[in-house]
Amino acid sequence: DSGVTQTPKHLITATGQRVTLRCSPRSGDLSVYWYQQSLDQGLQFLIQYYNGEERAKGNILERFSAQQFPDLHSELNLSSLELGDSALYFCASSEGQGLVNEQFFGPGTRLTVL
Amino acid sequence: AQSVTQLDSHVSVSEGTPVLLRCNYSSSYSPSLFWYVQHPNKGLQLLLKYTSAATLVKGINGFEAEFKKSETSFHLTKPSAHMSDAAEYFCVVSPFSGNTPLVFGKGTRLSVIA
DSSP states (O other): OOSOEEEOSEEEEOTTOOEEEEEEOOTTOOEEEEEEEETTTEEEEEEEEETTEEEEEOSOOTTEEEEEOTTSOEEEEEOSOOGGGOEEEEEEEESSSOTTSOOEEOOOEEEEEO | OOEEEESOSEEEEETTSOEEEOEEEEOSSOEEEEEEEEOTTSOEEEEEEESSSOSEEEOGGGOEEEEETTTTEEEEEESSOOGGGOEEEEEEEEESSSOOOOEEOOOEEEEEEO
């Protein structure tokens, strides 16, 4: 158990809808990262927050947004969902903001868009 | 730009025989390199990391990897495979400087045959 929690575990929704994925980092970790894992694209970095501020941005679509709250939990919002958004979404956390720090991954949220 | 190539999408070994998972990287900077493992329906777990100290890095569960700058390789090895090693393995690169996100390889699925 990495200490990172993600909810929900599974999410099934329809095209055009909006969903929110939630992540609680390990106790004491200030950085939160979001990743998307799909069969065709592999594991892709989406975005990083450090202590409430956006630190790095990857291949995140404009329909997606994220934030990190004062209690350090983070939410990833996905809107106008398309079939291609079906994937596993992982959250990870680390102590510092540097990307060479070990990242601890949550169990993921499996999103299915029908 | 950073990139990482995992040379085999699937490796199959017999229990008790050596494991070799191959990874080549490309980086403009002195890179940090990682191997992560993902068991079915689980998040990723760090196996080991190289951050410009010793070129032979020992990780958890008997795995080790050797950084070879001249060959731009970071292959993962284990002397004797165990059934519990069956999983997906990801080679990951990050530049030593800057704040560029981690770049993941496509993964190598390791099967262990009894």
